[in-house]
């Protein structure tokens with residue numbers, strides 16, 4: 001699944017990664033927990049609601065869930081988040097990398113392409129989710145989390161990507177030459193508003209009409225071709241046995 005994009009503006013100097021659902025296979029944990037909580041109220045959690053919540057800061061996502069399911073006055077967003085976090089706490093340390101992540105990050109690092117993470121997850125969740133993946137995340141120039149005081153508004157506001165770009169402290173950085181990898185519609189919108197380019201790797205359950213803002217849409221990071229973005233190509237797989 002790939003949308004064509006013209007090559008003339010694909011001169012990428014810096015890369016920003018979303019985390020949940022893009023680098024880490026953590027969105028499934030949110031889905032299962034939210035299904036369970038809503039079931040207790042006789043409600044169903046579906047991908048229409050998930051699409052509105054994903055990528056957002058916790059409380060913002062909680063407000064959307066309460067509002068969209070008619071639970072106003074029955075379940076507060078704060079109580080929903082408290083319950084969600086208690087259930088997620090034990091799941092996060094088992095988080096796995098999404099396919100293609102390790103190859104891409106090691107490749108970009110080997111070619112000195114500056115990279116950072118911009119995640120709506122708060123710091124404590126970032127630490128839990130990356131328990132098994134310290135060496136990969138250590139290749140990032142920096143990490144920006146959702147509760148960073150500089151990130152005033154969550155995705156789809158551009159704040160987190162603009163803060164992440166600033167922290168490269170590179171006076172030559174041009175926002176148009178920053179490539180963002182995202183899985184969520186709110187994150188794609190944030191990156192576009194920040195003036196950056198976006199590769200979207202959506203979950204197959206996401207409505208394709210919500211993927212139209214991205215410059216490129218891939219089924220997996222394994223499909224990503226660095227060369228088509230002006231980045232160094234992957235080394236050819238050796239044919240020697």
Ligand SMILES: O=P(O)(O)OC[C@H](O)CO
Pocket residue numbers: 018019020021030053054055056057118119120121122184187
């Ligand atoms: O996709 P991220 O990394 O911005 O984080 C999103 C939330 O924590 C869950 O949707």
Ligand SMILES: [Mg+2]
Pocket residue numbers: 018019020021022054055182183184187
């Ligand atoms: Mg995400």
